[in-house]
Amino acid sequence: MRSKLESLLPYSLLAPTLLFVTLLIVIPIFQAFLLAFQSADGSFTLAHFQKMAADTSFGDALKFTFLLLIFIVPLQVVLALMMALLIHTRFKGHTFFLYIYAIPLAISDLAAGIAWLAIFTERGYLNSILNQLGILEKPFLFLSYQNLPAMFGTIVIAESWRATAIVMTILLAGLQLIPRDYFEAADVFGANTLKRTLFVVLPLLRPSLQNALIIRTIFAFQTFSVVFALAGRVIPVMAGESYNWYVTNRNPGVAAAYAVLILIFTVAATWFYFKFLKTSAAEAGYD
Amino acid sequence: MRIMQSSYSPRYILGRIALYGAAILLALWTLAPLYLVALAAFSTRQATFQWPKPLLPTDFSTDTMQFFMNTRGVLDSVGNSVIVALVTIAGSLLLGAPGGYALARFRFRGKEAISLGLLISKMFPTAILAIPLAVVFLQIDLYDTIWGVALVHIAMALPFVIIVTAGIFVGVPRDLEEAAQTLGCNRVQAFVRVVMPLALPGLVAAAIFTFVISWNEVFAATILTLRNRTLPAQVLTALNDSPLYYRYAGGFFMIVPALIFIFLIRKYLLNLWGNISR
Numbered sequence: 328m329r330s331k332l333e334s335l336l337p338y339s340l341l342a343p344t345l346l347f348v349t350l351l352i353v354i355p356i357f358q359a360f361l362l363a364f365q366s367a368d369g370s371f372t373l374a375h376f377q378k379m380a381a382d383t384s385f386g387d388a389l390k391f392t393f394l395l396l397i398f399i400v401p402l403q404v405v406l407a408l409m410m411a412l413l414i415h416t417r418f419k420g421h422t423f424f425l426y427i428y429a430i431p432l433a434i435s436d437l438a439a440g441i442a443w444l445a446i447f448t449e450r451g452y453l454n455s456i457l458n459q460l461g462i463l464e465k466p467f468l469f470l471s472y473q474n475l476p477a478m479f480g481t482i483v484i485a486e487s488w489r490a491t492a493i494v495m496t497i498l499l500a501g502l503q504l505i506p507r508d509y510f511e512a513a514d515v516f517g518a519n520t521l522k523r524t525l526f527v528v529l530p531l532l533r534p535s536l537q538n539a540l541i542i543r544t545i546f547a548f549q550t551f552s553v554v555f556a557l558a559g560r561v562i563p564v565m566a567g568e569s570y571n572w573y574v575t576n577r578n579p580g581v582a583a584a585y586a587v588l589i590l591i592f593t594v595a596a597t598w599f600y601f602k603f604l605k606t607s608a609a610e611a612g613y614d
Numbered sequence: 615m616r617i618m619q620s621s622y623s624p625r626y627i628l629g630r631i632a633l634y635g636a637a638i639l640l641a642l643w644t645l646a647p648l649y650l651v652a653l654a655a656f657s658t659r660q661a662t663f664q665w666p667k668p669l670l671p672t673d674f675s676t677d678t679m680q681f682f683m684n685t686r687g688v689l690d691s692v693g694n695s696v697i698v699a700l701v702t703i704a705g706s707l708l709l710g711a712p713g714g715y716a717l718a719r720f721r722f723r724g725k726e727a728i729s730l731g732l733l734i735s736k737m738f739p740t741a742i743l744a745i746p747l748a749v750v751f752l753q754i755d756l757y758d759t760i761w762g763v764a765l766v767h768i769a770m771a772l773p774f775v776i777i778v779t780a781g782i783f784v785g786v787p788r789d790l791e792e793a794a795q796t797l798g799c800n801r802v803q804a805f806v807r808v809v810m811p812l813a814l815p816g817l818v819a820a821a822i823f824t825f826v827i828s829w830n831e832v833f834a835a836t837i838l839t840l841r842n843r844t845l846p847a848q849v850l851t852a853l854n855d856s857p858l859y860y861r862y863a864g865g866f867f868m869i870v871p872a873l874i875f876i877f878l879i880r881k882y883l884l885n886l887w888g889n890i891s892r
Contacts, residue, residue, distance in 0.1 A: 334722070337716035337722045340712040344772060345728075348731075355742070355750075358749070359746045362749065418630075426880050430876050433826045433830070437846050445653075446646075450667065459669075552846075569741045573748070579745055582741070587742065589741055593739060
């Protein structure tokens with residue numbers, strides 16, 4: 328029944344998108360690899376990577392990017408899980424609280440960094456509160472290279488604060504896919520809230536948890552402006568170094584080398600999660 | 615049904631207190647930084663250096679915000695940000711919505727591959743797109759233009775828009791569309807008269823989501839511009855050599871649309887941010 332023209336319709340509807348994606352995503356990625364692996368005369372080179380690795384900030388950028396990931400992602404998941412489980416009980420007023428918890432969704436990491444800057448800066452609100460409580464006489468320098476762990480902690484807090492909302496929506500969407508029967512069955516068998524959460528909800532939520540972990544890990548490799556806002560260049564991170572090599576040092580080759588490295592970590596992390604947190608279709612069968 | 619508990623049993627009351635206590639604590643954690651940066655943005659410039667600071671708006675003033683808005687380049691960058699975001703919405707919806715419709719309504723060869731490709735293209739780091747594009751844009755005179763930034767933002771938003779719009783169109787019953795066609799509409803008329811009105815609220819929510827992506831994007835906007843900055847690019851490049859009150863005002867200014875938009879699309883939150891991430 329369907330005419331030839333009809334069968335071409337989906338392709339023509341998708342064609343503009345595919346063309347655009349090719350021009351602005353696929354080709355640039357090839358060019359990024361060219362920039363990173365090509366010398367001025369067009370021959371293959373590892374010089375950009377050698378220059379990147381020889382830079383004094385390289386080791387720190389790797390270290391801090393991974394440290395931020397290790398501290399931030401679990402914190403986000405725990406906070407987000409608490410929020411999602413609370414909202415999912417549908418207590419009176421839960422929509423109001425959902426709106427509040429969701430606000431940071433639409434806040435950029437730059438703006439989040441600045442908001443927490445107002446709190447952590449020398450004469451900021453945290454020091455003011457601690458002073459008024461009689462805990463501190465003089466301001467504590469949270470954002471000084473002399474207190475690197477404190478400075479690092481402020482970034483962890485600011486970024487967790489912002490991105491918890493994203494994880495929460497993913498988990499809440501996942502919770503809503505779990506049929507109510509499962510909760511009721513757990514109740515019938517006399518499980519208390521803690522047991523029900525641990526043994527019924529969390530296993531069923533695994534696909535959503537996995538997605539949340541992948542997404543947050545991927546974006547953790549791109550952490551950038553929240554670090555700039557709170558720590559300047561005292562704490563280097565990979566995306567920030569890419570930015571600096573391009574903007575400050577005017578070296579697209581090394582900037583592209585960092586971008587390629589970020590991409591490699593992104594792919595590796597995704598592979599890792601799929602390999603070790605694998606959920607079969609049957610396990611996610613309610614999905 | 616949950617096993618019935620008497621409404622007034624001590625256990626029930628304690629449970630409620632714990633529930634609301636936790637909910638309120640988490641709400642305070644979310645709201646405190648927003649309140650404090652607003653407080654800082656609406657104090658006088660001198661108050662930035664006051665010690666210790668009051669926690670209540672005792673000296674409310676628009677001095678800091680006025681200073682920020684009157685700083686060279688800020689107003690222009692706000693205008694640029696709005697234009698880039700609007701172009702991104704128009705571009706990504708015009709390109710992406712037909713694609714989403716195709717994925718929702720048709721079965722065709724290569725559909726799986728396209729869906730997978732879209733899923734993957736959401737993952738690419740901004741740096742790997744922005745840096746080569748900056749090099750190319752220099753050659754074709756798109757560097758330092760808001761159009762160049764908008765192109766990148768469309769590319770970043772497009773996979774999301776297709777996935778979201780596909781979800782919206784799946785939700786519009788096919789029967790209605792077919793009924794319209796049997797009643798004499800052609801395919802296009804059926805789409806415009808029947809599908810569009812039903813899909814409209816979801817499409818508006820998708821547009822707002824796209825606005826947020828563009829309004830907040832820092833890395834590409836900074837790499838691709840020099841003078842024609844968007845607001846985040848303007849604030850980021852000024853971070854190191856601007857006074858604290860400038861940064862507070864800039865941070866607050868960037869946050870305001872977030873509050874409004876999340877409120878507007880609160881019904882669609884889970885569908886947008888929750889489901890597209892799956």
